[in-house]
Amino acid sequence: MSELIGLAVLLILLxxxxxxxxxxxxxxxxxxxxxxxxxxLTFSTIATEWARMTAVLVNxxxxxxxxxxxxxxxKQVVCLHFPERNVPAGxxxxxxxxxxxxxxxxxxxxxNETGACIGxxxxxxxxxxxxxxxxxxxxxxxxxxxxxxxxxxMIDSIAGVDPSTMAGEFNGAYWxxxxxGALSMVGIADLELDPDSVVTWRVDTW
Numbered sequence: 001m002s003e004l005i006g007l008a009v010l011l012i013l014l015x016x017x018x019x020x021x022x023x024x025x026x027x028x029x030x031x032x033x034x035x036x037x038x039x040x041l042t043f044s045t046i047a048t049e050w051a052r053m054t055a056v057l058v059n060x061x062x063x064x065x066x067x068x069x070x071x072x073x074x075k076q077v078v079c080l081h082f083p084e085r086n087v088p089a090g091x092x093x094x095x096x097x098x099x100x101x102x103x104x105x106x107x108x109x110x111x112n113e114t115g116a117c118i119g120x121x122x123x124x125x126x127x128x129x130x131x132x133x134x135x136x137x138x139x140x141x142x143x144x145x146x147x148x149x150x151x152x153x154m155i156d157s158i159a160g161v162d163p164s165t166m167a168g169e170f171n172g173a174y175w176x177x178x179x180x181g182a183l184s185m186v187g188i189a190d191l192e193l194d195p196d197s198v199v200t201w202r203v204d205t206w
Contacts (some may be wrong), residue, residue, distance in 0.1 A: 003049045007042055014038060050145070052105040054096075064180040066199040068117060069097050069106055074196050077119030078134035080142055080158055081202040086166070087114045088141065088159040103138045113202065127191030127199055128153070129177075152187035155201065163203045170205035179202060 014034055016172040017141060022030045035119055039046075082088065094109035100120035118134035130152075147155045155175040156162060163173035175185040177191070177198040184191055192201070 001133060003045060007046065011035070011038055015202040020111075027059040048099075052099065052103065061091075064197070067095075067108065067111060068119065068198070069075055072119040074122075076121040076124055076130055076193060076196065077117055078121075078131055079115070079117040079198065079200040081115040081200065082159070082161055083166070083203050084114065086161045088161070089115055090141075098138060100133075100137055102139060122195065124183055124193055124197075127184075127188040127193060127197075128175075129195060130197070130199060155188065157200060161203070165170060166203070168205070171186045173203050173205045175201050176204040 014045050015031060018030050018034045019027055051071045052069075057071040058068055058073070060066060065073060066078070079095075082091070087098045092114055094107045095113060096104050096116040097106040097108070098104045098116055098118045100118070104116075105163055116138070118137055118190045121130060121133055124130040124133065131144070135144055137155060142159045145162075146152050147156055155177075156164070163175060166173045177188055177189060180194070180198055181200075188199075193199075
């Protein structure tokens with residue numbers, strides 16, 4: 001929305017400059033050319049912002065993209081869900097939806113988990129590469145720490161949330177990996193993705 005407001009202001013300023021630079025008989029023609037050039041240069045941004053503004057959440061429960069914005073249909077997504085008492089600052093009001101360029105454009109306050117989904121990616125074949133792109137897109141708000149073991153890479157913390165330090169009515173907690181809604185049988189570094197994969201991290205206990 002802020003992008004569209006900025007573009008509208010820029011268009012108004014451009015129109016004023018062009019209108020004041022031409023005589024009345026040439027003003028309309030100059031404005032028309034300026035508007036066409038402006039729209040051609042900004043069409044992609046306008047289309048993207050409009051898609052974000054009009055996005056609705058997918059409501060088919062058997063769809064891996066269930067609960068995600070429909071503009072991410074056919075795209076790859078990473079979701080990070082945090083325990084209620086361990087949510088990073090600014091993400092405790094629901095599940096935020098952040099586009100591939102870092103734009104936080106929608107928050108689902110009715111979702112039963114808090115955190116964020118970062119989506120709109122395409123072309124990734126490996127889970128770690130997709131996770132890395134999602135983390136980078138958010139400016140490291142969800143920085144990850146890992147430990148390498150003989151069996152693969154293990155996530156220790158996300159956004160500073162380390163399940164091994166949590167206490168409660170359980171023996172232990174850990175970051176668990178889900179792929180398209182099902183618990184992954186391989187680690188993130190070995191996870192082979194689909195063109196529309198949804199990779200989800202949440203804290204599980206035993």
